[in-house]
Amino acid sequence: MNERFPVADRNQVRQALWRLIKLERSAVAGLLVLYLAAAVVGVAAPVLLGEIVDRVSAGDGGVDVLAGLIVASIAAQLVLVRYSRYVGHRFGERALARMREQFVDRILKLPLSKVERAGTGDLMTRNSLDVSTVGTMLRDAIPEIFISLVNAAIILAAVFYLHPLLGLCVFLMVPTVYAGTRWYLKRARDGYLAEGDANTELTETLAATADGARTLEIHRMESERVAAGAETIRHAYKTRRYTLFLRSILFPSLDGSYPLPIAGMLIVGGVLYFNDAISLGVIVAATMLSRQFVEPFDMVLLWVEKLQLGNASLARVEGVGLVEGNGKARDAEPDGDRLKASDVYYTYDGDRDVLHGVSLDVTPGERLAMVGPSGAGKSTLGRILAGIDAPRSGDIALGGVPVTKLPLERLRGLIMLVTQEHHVFRGTLRDNLALADESATDAKMLGALSVVNADWVNDLPEGLDTELGNDTLELDAAQAQQLALARVVLADPHTVILDEATSMLDPTVARHAESALAAALAGRTVIAIAHRLHTAHDAQRVAVIENGRLVELGSHGELTAAGGSYAALWHSWRGDSKN
Known part of the structure; x- marks a missing residue:
């Protein structure tokens, strides 16, 4: 069962939004000025039209000037609204760029164990669908809501200025709008979070099916996997349909509320007009403003749905930063390079x-081999020694400091775990090597490749500038492993844990690579998890792991002479039965 990344609560989401806004104070201030100007100009046309009606009713002239002012106000409003939206979208894009950078930074600082347990589907969905949804909220929803709120406030103020009773008529729609919106908001966040989880599950299922397609074919499990995929699709459809149901209740309740203010104004305005309390032009202007008020108000409520979706996505994006150990730096500094499991x-x-109760003391500069049957716990112990996983109980200390107390960047510079799984990133060979040492010269990179016997680099058409990737040059498993070992040489950590790191290489090439790597890492601590026992033969000490326990520890000669588990492994590997 995968452990999902946490989700930020409402207060944490508000704080995240406020941080983004504070970084753009000047832009937000400029936006507010533009929105106010556009809103003020927008109310001019209805007011001027009401004045025209009054002048025509009184038989006065000068309506041509007023008509010209109406045209000018409409043109000015178009320009101001267009420019304010342009500025608003630029603000949204800058805020989104910052959020993307922060998200990538948080991902890179995540403890690897947390990523593995959460599953790639959860991280992929948050990094793609959720970030994209938040982008829509920042770029479109927030500016549009801001514009609409300012417009609505200015229009409402103008109606009250014309006549307070007409202004009160606007609030006739409040009860139904409040009831529908409150009903929707109580359910929307949970609904959209459930939809996000369902999308995560669907992504994980599809990705696992695609990755294991050949295995499924071999074992004839296609129908079971198709059924599992269909079930996740049904669940995703169900959650999507629920959020659609919420919108199907919200929007009709809003649409039925909008005619109420206009009807109220016509009735109240008619009564006031026939009692000579207001002019016909005021009624026309107020009614038009009331109709104009519906548009920004409707826009606010329309974008509330996107805002809720974006809010739920931002909660999932921000949740990555809540993972325990993400970016939390400590002040502890190791006193030496001694690695000790207690x-x-x-x-x-x-x-x-x-x-079970493993204790191991690795002295600086020692070459230690860990051997044992498959599933004995060697790789698990290697991950714990590297600080990737934390023990349930007991302690792993480097220089007297628990590895879990060290900042992740610091720990990775001190202890490096190299496994059978290696990733070749799209880009040049130089880019892939620079991941280990950005300041490395070409000579240093070529030297690192030479150390691990990566002779194939000499045949590359553009040397270190050769592009790597599926559509260019794709390295085979052995070459990818040599690239990973070259990164170890460049990174130059003081402790290296090799988890069958040369298993993809030809035995002869592997032997040379291990010898060359041992020479390159001379003076550094090397812990080799080995299935080829010549590695154990060359080590200073050998740790034998069986059923999660450290059963033997000593040199190759001592353990073979003892006639225990290691001696049996050694003779079995050599194919003889003699001591």
Whole structure:
């Protein structure tokens, strides 16, 4: 069962939005001025039209000038609204860019164990669909709501200025609008969060199916996987249909409310007019303003739906920053390079331990090999020693400081775990090597490749500038592994944990690569999780892991002479039965 990343609460989402706005104070101030100017100019036309009606009724002239002013006010409003939306969209794009950068930064600081347990689908959905939805909110929803609120406020003030009783008629729609909106908002956040989770589950299912397509074909499990996919699609459809149901209740309730202010103004205005309390022009102007008020008010409520969707997505995006250990720096500094495990227990599911009381003291500069049968817990112990996973109980300390107390960037510069799985990023070979050391010269990069016997680099058409990727040059598994080992040489950590890091290489090439890597890492601590026992033969000490326990520890000679588990593994690997 995957452990989803957390979701930010309402207060945390508001704080995140406020931080984005504070970074653009000048832009927001300019937007407010533009919105106010556009709103003020927008009420001019109805007021001037009412004046025309009064002048015509009184038989006065000068309506041509007023008509010209109406045309000018409409043109000015168009220009101001167009420019304010342009500025608003620029603000939204800048805010979105900052949020994307922050999101990527948080992802890179996430503990690897948290990412693995959450599953790639959750992270992919938040990084794509949720970020895109938040972008719509920042670029479109917030500026449009801001414009509409300012317009509505100015229009309402103008109606009250014309006559307070006519202004009160605007509030005739408040009861139905309030009831419909309150009903919607009580359910919208949870509904959109559920929709986001369903999309995550769907992404994970489709990605797992695509990645394991060949395995599914071999075991003839296509129908079961199709059924699982269909179930996740049904669940996603159900959550999407629920949010659509919410909108189908909200929008009709709003549309039925908008005629009420106009009807009220015509009735109240008619009574006042026949009692000579107001002029016909005031009624016309107020009615037009009331009709004009509906547009920004409707726009606000229309974008509320997008705002709720964006709010839920922002809660999921911000939730990545709430992962325990994300970017939390500590002041602890190791006193030396000694790596020590003390009575370590570890469980994956919270129920059954896979490591049982393991204690191991690795001295600086030592070459230690960890061996044992498959599933014994070697790789798990290697991940814990590297600080990727935290023990359930016990402690892993580097220089007397628990590795879980070290900032992630600092820890990765001290201890490096190299596994069988290696990723080649799209870009040049130089870009891929620079991930380990941005300041490395070409000579240093080529030297690192030479250390791991990556002779294929000499045949590349453009050397270090050769593009790597599916549509250019795709490295095979052995070449990708050599690239990963070259990164180790460039990164130059003081402790390297090799989890069968040369398993993809030809045995002869692997032997040379391990020898060359050992020479390059001379003076540094090397912990090799090995399935080829020549690695253990060359190590200073060998740790034998069985059933999650450290059962033997000593040099190759000592352990073979002892005739225990390691001796049995050694003779079995060599294919003989003699001591």
